[in-house]
Amino acid sequence: MPEPTADFTAALRRTLAGVDTADARALWRALGVGGVVAALCPDGGNQPDPRRLAALLTELDARCPLGVTLSVCVQVATVLPLLSEATTAGPATGPVAETVAGMVRGETVVALAVTDAGASGSDLLDATTRAKLGDDAVTLDGGKEWITNATTCDAALVLARHREPRHFTSFCWLLVPISTPGVTVEPTGRAFAGSGVGQLRFDGVALEPNALVGRPGRALAGFARQVGVERLAGALWSRAICRRLLTGLGKWLRARPAADGTLWDHPAVRERYARCLVALRQLDALCAPLLDGPPGPPSTVTGMVLKVAAAETVETIAAEAVHLRGADAFRDGGEAALRTEAAMFGIAGGATGTMLAGLADHADDLLGSGP
Template sequence: MPESTADFTAALRTALAGADTADARALWRALGTGGVIAALYPDGGTQPDPRRLAALLAELDAHSPLGVTLSVCVQVATVLPLLAEAATTGPVADTVAGMVRGETVVALAVTDAGASGSDLLDATTRTKLGDDAVTVDGRKDWITNATTCDAALVLARHREPRHFTSFCWLLVPRSTPGVTVESAGRAFAGSGVGHLRFDGVALEPGALVGRPGRALAGFARQVGVERLAGALWSRALCRRLMTGLGDWLRSRPAADGTLWDHPAVRDRYARCLVALRQLDALCAPLLDGPPGPPSTATGMVLKVAAAETAETITAEAVHLRGADAFRDGGEAALRTEAAMFGIAGGATGTMLAGLADHADDLLGSGP
């Protein structure tokens, strides 16, 4: 087990060196075999170490398509912690062990076909909990790893009232009769994004993850780690993009030197640097803190900052590169995919509305 972040990064690079980094399942297997997934949670904990998480996302961003990084990010920041905190024995514990070894891929099935956007209280995927059996019916849309998973961690309603205590988690093997999967197309190549349908799916009682009524509370807490992961990933992506853009500007001939020599170009580039440094500053205190979710308000700030920084820098890269940005795999395509930072884990508009409710706390948190 690596003892430091440097040792972890070395083990990570060794694992990636022999892996197909464009294949999410093959990459996940390599991370498990190389001990990387286990080492992400030091001292037997259930939450990823922030610095190791940052190293993982930076290396994946450098070597893998965005969709493959998304596949890994959802599992390490959200799925594994949720399952590990509930795991004792039985199918849940077996699934956690399989994920750590890189043998099992689990989709996080939260976004509901019957609800609008982030309004999970209106979710219509339902379960009936019995002493001897559990059934589930419904549909989950736009689920990462849907087409490549072995099982899905499904948020389902077990009570009718529109209340946060009306939901539970179910671990649903993909091979269970009544489970069907539909691809969502070519979006986020490598992420396995798709739609999951559950028609009279019958499960053993051991499929229940944790206590009924606690699912939304646990998810609301864990999503803070997902938002931190998104900020760390956005930071890595933007730094990589800025480095490449700076090299390109310095090499691109212009009438009186290179594009880098033009004050207007340097001004636009410098504004991107400021945006990136602001995101760095938001992430820095959390990198030195203990594993675990940041506060609700901090998580929302990170979410908005990650989305706005990615949009600012990808938009400027497209503007400055011009026609070159529209080549295959260029900045224009990356900008489209990076819009994910403003949607996944809660839309930016929803985050801003929530932040307004925390205004007194945030204004009082300064020096």
């Protein structure tokens, strides 16, 4: 009998056949219709199975622009689990439950609106997007920047401050239909083609009380837990990118004439390539225990380690690919462009510097976790 992940991968490949992989909405629709989104979370759970998530990101990375894969990754690793958890603990009907069902069917795209226009990306406690909670209505004001799926979504899951104290209990989630009066959307440049990255503005947006997702005061705690899955997804995706880069680079080096043979025949070139292999194997080793574990967020410290390792491994291997390929790396779709976009692994979900500062605070735990 094939392994469950093999069955999932086979179904995924059938689903992707013939799909316009440069169209994020068309791809999301196909993943829903093909049952891929539903199958990511086994046994009706809220969290994606790590091996199935790895298979999904590997297959998408092989076929899609980076921005399109980003569009899917944010939804399956963060948005859908957060919304699904809210429906488990709350009403089985209403806009949140309807949105979850629409996402699973591939009909509904939801943006994760966390990064605030009024604060630095990693400092969520200083967010200035505010929700005024009333008995009969909720009013939302503020803005969010660099939001994936902003220009292509049907709704946004918005992190908003509902209390003034600078405390993790001062925030709530709101599910905001993008067509609601007072919501405006602006695209953000040309980066990450297919990701729908943009800015969201909320000017006196009036919502029904059932726009609240979960209980007020629990949003940051839930997000802090779920971001571990996002960081695992980033590590799994970065592995796929690095493996693809090294496979292509190896073929190119073996075919590129140089002196009496090829570039591959030069010991210095092979040494540089081998260092990239070691970096990838180190990332593989960090991911391996989580791939064999149950669905769910890794620990906070493990998530931060994965985040830093993924960012640094992608940068190391992409930079080496650009160096070794020279001018060829700057052709359309080449390694230079990929290196620029892959820099997001060092920013999204927490900047590398912030992660390293946090890891330093856990030095005793990390030093004591060895054999």
